[in-house]
Amino acid sequence: MTNNLEITLSTSKKTKPQPDQLGFGKYFTDHMFIMDYATEQGWHSPRIVPYQPITLDPAAKVFHYGQTVFEGLKAYRTSDNRILLFRPGKNFERLNHSNNRLSIPPIDENFLLDALKKLVEVDQDWIPSAEGTSLYIRPFIISTEAALGVAPSHNYQFMIILSPVGSYYAEGIHPVKINVENHFVRAVPGGTGAAKTAGNYAAGLKAQEVASDRGYSQVLWLDGVERKYIEEVGSMNVFFKINGEVVTPVLNGSILDGITRNSVITLLKHWGVPVVERKLAIDELYNSYVNGTLEEAFGTGTAAVISPIGELFWDTHQMKINQGQTGELSKRVYDTLTGIQNGTVADPFGWVVEVKS
Amino acid sequence: MTNNLEITLSTSKKTKPQPDQLGFGKYFTDHMFIMDYATEQGWHSPRIVPYQPITLDPAAKVFHYGQTVFEGLKAYRTSDNRILLFRPGKNFERLNHSNNRLSIPPIDENFLLDALKKLVEVDQDWIPSAEGTSLYIRPFIISTEAALGVAPSHNYQFMIILSPVGSYYAEGIHPVKINVENHFVRAVPGGTGAAKTAGNYAAGLKAQEVASDRGYSQVLWLDGVERKYIEEVGSMNVFFKINGEVVTPVLNGSILDGITRNSVITLLKHWGVPVVERKLAIDELYNSYVNGTLEEAFGTGTAAVISPIGELFWDTHQMKINQGQTGELSKRVYDTLTGIQNGTVADPFGWVVEVKS
Numbered sequence: 001m002t003n004n005l006e007i008t009l010s011t012s013k014k015t016k017p018q019p020d021q022l023g024f025g026k027y028f029t030d031h032m033f034i035m036d037y038a039t040e041q042g043w044h045s046p047r048i049v050p051y052q053p054i055t056l057d058p059a060a061k062v063f064h065y066g067q068t069v070f071e072g073l074k075a076y077r078t079s080d081n082r083i084l085l086f087r088p089g090k091n092f093e094r095l096n097h098s099n100n101r102l103s104i105p106p107i108d109e110n111f112l113l114d115a116l117k118k119l120v121e122v123d124q125d126w127i128p129s130a131e132g133t134s135l136y137i138r139p140f141i142i143s144t145e146a147a148l149g150v151a152p153s154h155n156y157q158f159m160i161i162l163s164p165v166g167s168y169y170a171e172g173i174h175p176v177k178i179n180v181e182n183h184f185v186r187a188v189p190g191g192t193g194a195a196k197t198a199g200n201y202a203a204g205l206k207a208q209e210v211a212s213d214r215g216y217s218q219v220l221w222l223d224g225v226e227r228k229y230i231e232e233v234g235s236m237n238v239f240f241k242i243n244g245e246v247v248t249p250v251l252n253g254s255i256l257d258g259i260t261r262n263s264v265i266t267l268l269k270h271w272g273v274p275v276v277e278r279k280l281a282i283d284e285l286y287n288s289y290v291n292g293t294l295e296e297a298f299g300t301g302t303a304a305v306i307s308p309i310g311e312l313f314w315d316t317h318q319m320k321i322n323q324g325q326t327g328e329l330s331k332r333v334y335d336t337l338t339g340i341q342n343g344t345v346a347d348p349f350g351w352v353v354e355v356k357s
Numbered sequence: 358m359t360n361n362l363e364i365t366l367s368t369s370k371k372t373k374p375q376p377d378q379l380g381f382g383k384y385f386t387d388h389m390f391i392m393d394y395a396t397e398q399g400w401h402s403p404r405i406v407p408y409q410p411i412t413l414d415p416a417a418k419v420f421h422y423g424q425t426v427f428e429g430l431k432a433y434r435t436s437d438n439r440i441l442l443f444r445p446g447k448n449f450e451r452l453n454h455s456n457n458r459l460s461i462p463p464i465d466e467n468f469l470l471d472a473l474k475k476l477v478e479v480d481q482d483w484i485p486s487a488e489g490t491s492l493y494i495r496p497f498i499i500s501t502e503a504a505l506g507v508a509p510s511h512n513y514q515f516m517i518i519l520s521p522v523g524s525y526y527a528e529g530i531h532p533v534k535i536n537v538e539n540h541f542v543r544a545v546p547g548g549t550g551a552a553k554t555a556g557n558y559a560a561g562l563k564a565q566e567v568a569s570d571r572g573y574s575q576v577l578w579l580d581g582v583e584r585k586y587i588e589e590v591g592s593m594n595v596f597f598k599i600n601g602e603v604v605t606p607v608l609n610g611s612i613l614d615g616i617t618r619n620s621v622i623t624l625l626k627h628w629g630v631p632v633v634e635r636k637l638a639i640d641e642l643y644n645s646y647v648n649g650t651l652e653e654a655f656g657t658g659t660a661a662v663i664s665p666i667g668e669l670f671w672d673t674h675q676m677k678i679n680q681g682q683t684g685e686l687s688k689r690v691y692d693t694l695t696g697i698q699n700g701t702v703a704d705p706f707g708w709v710v711e712v713k714s
Contacts, residue, residue, distance in 0.1 A: 025505025028416060054417075055410045058518050059385060063411075063499050066423045066555025067562065103562040138505060142420050148382025148495060148520060150558050150592050152566065161415050163505060183547060188581040190542030192560045198423025199556015201507050203549045205424065205460040209509065224545040225582050235507050 005115055007122065010050035019130040022166030024303065029123040029135075029162040033115055037105060037156040046111070048119055051161070057146030061153045068198045069098035070140035072302045073259075074165075075120050075355065077127045077134075078343035083120060083355040085137075086341045088113055090259045095139060097257075098195040103152040104141055112139070116160060117355045123162055124355075132167025134341075136303075168304045173334055175310025175326055176299075178233055179216035180282060181207045182315065186231065186254075188224035193231075193254035201235065208234070216313060218299070222282060223254065230280045236299035236307060237261035240285060241329055243293035246275040260300040264333055266349060273329070282314055289319040296327030305341075306334035362472055364479065367407035376487040379523030381660065386480040386492075390472055390517040394462060400515065403468070405476055408518065414503030418510045425555045426455035427497035429659045430616075431522075432477050432712065434484045434491075435700035440477060440712040442494075443698045445470055447616045452496060454614075455552040460509040461498055469496070473517060474712045480519055481712075489524025491698075493660075525661045530691055532667025532683055533656075535590055536573035537639060538564045539672065543588065543611075545581035550588075550611035558592065565591070573670060575656070579639060580611065587637045593656035593664060594618035597642060598686055600650040607634040617657040621690055623706060630686070639671055646676040653684030662698075663691035 010030045017027050028051055035046040062068050071091040076084045092109035099106055116137065120127070127135040139160045143153030184207035187193020192200055207219045218234035230249050232238060237258040239248045246268055251257055268275040288294040289312075297309035308331075310324035321327075339345025340352060367387045374384050385408055392403040419425050428448040433441045449466035456463050473494065477484070484492040496517045500510030541564035544550020549557055564576045575591035587606050589595060594615040596605045603625055608614055625632040645651040646669075654666035665688075667681035678684075696702025697709060 025416065028414075028503075032415060051415070053412045054415050054420075055412045057385075058389060058408070058411050058516055059382065059495075059520075060411075062555075063419065063425060063497060064427055064495070064555060064558070065562075066425065066557075066559035068420060068423065068559070070421055101563060102559055103566055136505070138416075138421070140420060146385075148493070150561065150565070152562050159415055163416075185545055185547030188542055188545040188548070190540060190581060190584075191545070191548075192556070197556070197559060198419075198421060199549070199554070199559050200423075201421070202423035202425070202459055202554060202556050204507065205422075205509050206458060208507070209460055224547060227547075 004046065005118060006047040008047065008049045009122070016126065017164070019128050019133055019166065022128065022133060022164055024165045025136065025163050027164055029126040029164070031119060031122050033119045033160040035158040037158070039154045043105070043107060043158065046115055048122055054157070056144055059146040059148055061143040061145050061147065064148060065143070065150055066197070066199050067102055067104065067143035067153055068141060069095060069102055069104060070138060070196055070198070071095050073137045074302060074341070075127055075135040075137060076341050076343070077129045082343060083124060083127060084341065084343055084352045085355060087259055087263070087351050088116060088353055090262070091139070094196065094257065094259070098197055099141070101192055101195040102197055104143070104156060107158060119160055119162065120355050126162060126164050128164045130167070132169060134165055136163045136165045138163065173306070173308065173326055173331065175308040175324055176217045177215065177311040178218045178220050178309050178313070179211040179214060180220045180312060180314035181211070181222065182227065185224035186221040189253040191254060194251070194256060196256065204235070220312065228281050228283070230282055230285065231255050233299045233309070236301035236304070238299050239264060239297065240280065240294065241296035241327065242288045243295070244274065246273060246329070247280050248275070248277055249280055250277040258300055260302060260305060260337070263337060263351065264300050267333060267336060270348070286314060286317060286319065294319070294321060296330050297321050298327070298330040305337055306330055361403065362475060363404040365404065365406045366479070373483065374521070376485050376490055376523065379485065379490060379521055381522045382493065382520050384521055386483040386519040386521070388476060388479050390476045392515040394513040394515070396511045400462070400464060403472055405479055411514070413501060416503040416505055418500040418502050418504065421505060422500070422507055423554070423556050424459055424461065424500035424510055425498060426452060426459055426461060427495060427553055427555070428452050430494045431659060431698070432484055432492040432494060433698050433700070434486045437700070439700060440481060440484060441698065441700055441709045442477070442712060444616055444620065444708045445473060445710055447619070448496065451553065451614065451616070455554055456498070458549055458552040459554055461500070461513060464515060476517055476519065477712050483519060483521050485521050487524070489526060491522055493520045493522045495520065530663070530665065530683055530688065532665040532681055533574045534572065534668040535575045535577050535666050535670070536568040536571060537577045537669060537671035538568070538579065539584065542581035543578045546610040548611060551608070551613060553613065561592070577669065585638050585640070587639055587642065588612050590656045590666070593658035593661070595656050596621060596654065597637065597651065598653035598684065599645045601631065603630060603632040603686070604637050605632070605634055606637055615657055617659060617662060617694070620694060620708065621657050624690060624693060627705070643671060643674060643676065651676070651678060653687050654678050655684070655687040662694050663687055
């Protein structure tokens with residue numbers, strides 16, 4: 001289906017940043033993918049074009065009513081110079097779930113996977129090769145109809161932009177300190193928490209600021225109904241090893257169905273490590289800390305892959321986990337997942353998808 | 358403070374639509390107001406310029422993380438050709454509350470009121486004069502920094518656009534049919550429901566679609582915690598007259614502090630009509646319907662001012678209110694408020710603000 005994909009190559013190439021200056025989401029490549037939607041035409045005019053600004057009417061619905069969804073995944077360069085994507089089909093599948101929740105018309109998942117591969121191929125010189133680096137991929141849809149009035153848009157743009165990103169752990173994997181949020185709520189069942197949409201992230205900024213001011217790098221969210229059950233940490237899913245068993249909050253309609261989360265569960269089962277998805281109350285977690293059975297904690301997401309949690313602050317309680325060090329299982333999961341992504345560890349699950357080049 | 362406001366007039370004027378074709382939010386005037394923010398400079402470069410597209414990097418944070426707020430108010434042309442704004446100071450005050458929740462830097466309310474007056478003056482020929490018509494005013498802020506990563510933006514744009522709008526009730530004020538939403542949730546305490554931000558509206562689209570498919574024009578939202586207490590209707594606040602007393606849901610942190618809502622409460626008190634802000638459960642409302650004490654129901658908001666509710670559908674119960682007709686009190690509130698706004702009814706509250714022209 002890529003035969004109707006038009007490609008216009010850039011006549012000039014940008015200077016590429018040094019690998020140690022990459023950071024996250026600061027630099028963008030020479031090209032981008034765009035596709036338009038109009039009610040009468042459906043999705044149409046898929047094209048790869050030079051990276052360029054978007055021009056929108058000030059009344060475009062995305063600015064006012066936030067009808068937008070996005071995804072995030074990465075491309076990796078292997079030591080033998082192949083290019084790998086990690087479970088990209090899952091991202092487009094989830095995008096369609098998000099679309100449904102946000103009243104955005106569905107996209108053709110297979111076609112977009114092909115278009116993404118083509119885009120990565122076009123900008124393959126931008127994929128960094130230093131350890132821990134990768135090419136971050138951001139597919140997103142915005143509502144572009146220029147009309148005020150709260151109703152689904154008649155026009156959309158789907159875009160994919162690419163950003164070379166540095167190692168999340170420039171100085172080696174290290175644990176973070178997390179504040180348990182008691183006041184602000186990220187999402188609630190019946191809301192948009194399970195969709196990857198802009199409003200969820202906007203809602204979380206304030207709590208993040210408060211946590212930062214107190215010296216914590218992220219927020220652990222409790223459920224919005226009972227303010228008791230653990231949901232996510234920052235914009236990651238979260239796992240706890242308690243008395244030899246790994247526990248992660250069950251998908252309840254307000255938690256994002258993370259692809260790294262899903263991969264970690266699959267990996268643990270494959271290893272024979274007990275893992276369970278269930279409701280986990282913050283006071284149960286605190287009790288396990290007090291009685292010494294809380295062994296490890298880590299967040300999971302595309303950016304960091306695994307983010308070990310060295311400290312949790314809840315109410316008046318400071319919980320130092322595994323002496324503030326990265327746990328053994330956390331490290332094993334991190335090494336294995338990043339190894340599969342980089343092509344240095346065998347992939348028994350068929351997760352990696354090669355981009356021909 | 359308007360002395361640093363730069364004005365660039367449009368060299369060509371658009372053709373103005375006919376009054377009966379206006380609709381809502383479809384046409385925009387010849388000019389707009391823009392002001393920029395950068396961390397180092399604060400808000401700067403306020404200017405009135407020809408209405409024009411916005412050009413943004415595809416990585417602009419507004420597209421991905423929804424950090425944006427807006428307001429809505431109207432300018433009215435009186436029969437003696439004066440131009441009136443309705444409580445505009447309240448809008449800029451609320452904008453700053455929304456800014457705070459969304460981690461957006463505060464704006465100078467007095468300066469922006471002056472800038473708004475100037476913009477309305479520049480585009481005064483666009484204010485329609487037919488009964489029920491007005492000039493809708495949309496101030497909004499978007500986060501413009503081109504960087505992925507969930508954190509408050511370092512750059513913003515504040516804009517005001519203007520749209521001449523038709524009468525909400527072209528064929529006279531008439532009641533609407535409303536579906537009580539049992540599955541989807543708009544907002545929850547600790548979330549962003551009390552702020553006027555894009556994500557709240559995106560979250561409501563799906564339920565709105567479901568209601569439309571069933572022949573209802575709006576949704577009545579229940580609280581997200583107990584799924585029991587009445588919150589808002591569509592994007593309006595809601596009032597019920599039960600046994601001679603007017604009841605509206607108390608502001609609980611997830612309900613928008615509507616300016617029309619506030620004005621209706623003030624007006625009712627001024628008239629000596631009993632009015633109370635409290636929690637109101639949907640089953641209590643249903644019981645009042647069954648025992649015949651539910652006399653009237655109406656929504657309040659800037660677009661419709663007053664929207665009488667003729668029917669509520671909850672679970673399996675169809676509640677026809679006041680025989681599906683506009684209630685006496687609803688009509689009196691509508692006539693008085695719109696009269697004050699249009700300058701045909703005396704304003705004992707000092708609500709209207711004249712734009713000199």
